[in-house]
Amino acid sequence: MNTAFIQQALEGDRRAIGRAISALESGGESAYAIRHAMVAKQGRAHVIGVTGPPGGGKSTLVSAMIRCLRERGLTVAVAAVDPSSPFTGGAVLGDRIRMGERQSDEGVFIRSLASRGHLGGLATAASDVIDLFDASGFDVIIVETVGAGQSEVEITRYADTKIVVCPPGLGDDVQAIKAGILEIADVFVVTKSDLPDSRKTEADLRAMLALRKEKNALPEVLKVVATSGDGVDALVDVLMQRPARGVRHEVGGARDAYRQLSKFIASDNVANLLGMELVAASRGSTTLRMKVQRKHINFNGKCHGGMLFSLGDMALGLACNSQGHLATLVDGQLSISTAVDEGDWLIAHAYEVSRSRKIGSYQVRISRASDDAHIALIHGTVYVLDRPPVGANDD
Numbered sequence: 001m002n003t004a005f006i007q008q009a010l011e012g013d014r015r016a017i018g019r020a021i022s023a024l025e026s027g028g029e030s031a032y033a034i035r036h037a038m039v040a041k042q043g044r045a046h047v048i049g050v051t052g053p054p055g056g057g058k059s060t061l062v063s064a065m066i067r068c069l070r071e072r073g074l075t076v077a078v079a080a081v082d083p084s085s086p087f088t089g090g091a092v093l094g095d096r097i098r099m100g101e102r103q104s105d106e107g108v109f110i111r112s113l114a115s116r117g118h119l120g121g122l123a124t125a126a127s128d129v130i131d132l133f134d135a136s137g138f139d140v141i142i143v144e145t146v147g148a149g150q151s152e153v154e155i156t157r158y159a160d161t162k163i164v165v166c167p168p169g170l171g172d173d174v175q176a177i178k179a180g181i182l183e184i185a186d187v188f189v190v191t192k193s194d195l196p197d198s199r200k201t202e203a204d205l206r207a208m209l210a211l212r213k214e215k216n217a218l219p220e221v222l223k224v225v226a227t228s229g230d231g232v233d234a235l236v237d238v239l240m241q242r243p244a245r246g247v248r249h250e251v252g253g254a255r256d257a258y259r260q261l262s263k264f265i266a267s268d269n270v271a272n273l274l275g276m277e278l279v280a281a282s283r284g285s286t287t288l289r290m291k292v293q294r295k296h297i298n299f300n301g302k303c304h305g306g307m308l309f310s311l312g313d314m315a316l317g318l319a320c321n322s323q324g325h326l327a328t329l330v331d332g333q334l335s336i337s338t339a340v341d342e343g344d345w346l347i348a349h350a351y352e353v354s355r356s357r358k359i360g361s362y363q364v365r366i367s368r369a370s371d372d373a374h375i376a377l378i379h380g381t382v383y384v385l386d387r388p389p390v391g392a393n394d395d
Contacts, residue, residue, distance in 0.1 A: 003033045012137050024128040038135035045134040049155035051145040052165030057191035058144050060226040068236040075107040077133035080144045161186045161242050168197035185219045193223035257281045257322045271314050284352035286319040292344045303340035312364040312378040315350035320360050320382045321389040327382040336376045345369035358384050
């Protein structure tokens with residue numbers, strides 16, 4: 001396995017960065033070497049998440065933000081999550097088309113990521129790509145989610161600063177965006193503010209904020225016309241004044257989750273028996289891999305369905321127990337799309353769809369590492385108990 005490109009990527013080589021992202025998306029052998037190499041260089045960049053409803057002007061806003069940030073001498077990387085093509089599974093690339101004028105700038109790197117059915121507004125590989133951009137030395141990382149409007153708030157796990165785009169003309173503007181996404185904002189941006197309804201949208205947002213009990217850290221509400229640049233400098237001023245950096249690596253973040261879940265899987269007899277390995281982890285999300293061996297094969301010469309469920313169940317179990325409370329699966333449904341042969345590497349990515357104090361909903365996508373072919377999908381419901389997972393405090 002040739003891994004010379006990994007060091008080149010960490011030194012900022014654009015071609016090598018692109019190759020490294022492809023490796024992280026595919027989950028092949030190189031992905032694990034990349035993750036190991038970039039751990040020591042993370043936590044310096046300012047990660048800005050941009051989310052909001054479809055057609056709200058997110059891509060145009062991001063393009064305008066890039067211009068302002070570059071004028072201040074900052075390097076910028078953008079991970080733009082697009083819907084997946086129903087034919088190839090790849091990103092539609094609409095965001096990259098809109099930001100095309102920035103691609104020729106050596107201080108800017110833009111990559112479209114396919115959501116591939118992943119809920120939460122991001123893509124499966126988004127966390128790894130953010131870490132790669134960080135380790136490669138970019139000053140600012142902008143993550144634009146796929147069009148989101150209600151519960152797509154996964155960006156809160158990765159972004160130091162969250163921008164919620166609120167375009168006018170949605171009817172009942174605040175209701176159209178929904179409370180779930182409104183509550184995550186550090187900054188509200190009323191885009192297309194040259195339109196007549198923009199004043200009403202701004203007034204509705206300020207009225208909503210006035211109802212909050214905590215008044216000390218209310219989000220900013222800014223009006224922007226991204227096509228002309230009006231208001232963009234003021235937005236970037238606000239972003240640069242925010243002190244938060246490396247939120248995803250703080251105590252209780254992804255690093256702690258990975259450390260804790262590594263202990264869990266190391267002590268799990270079934271995981272060890274079947275050869276499961278932990279690839280990545282954060283609060284509410286886990287990625288495992290497993291090589292299909294002779295002992296996994298059924299009488300028809302294919303991987304036994306029970307092995308697929310075991311892999312998915314393990315990923316789901318780790319994901320739901322990563323929050324510090326013991327959770328147990330009470331209902332699970334497996335659907336298998338493709339048969340698997342001996343020697344194939346399987347990737348299981350589990351993520352949290354929703355979670356209350358007692359009930360959590362999780363989804364697991366199992367794919368083949370070599371070509372990202374969809375193998376199986378698991379939907380699971382867990383019951384959350386008011387005590388830590390067994391072994392959580394073991395040394």
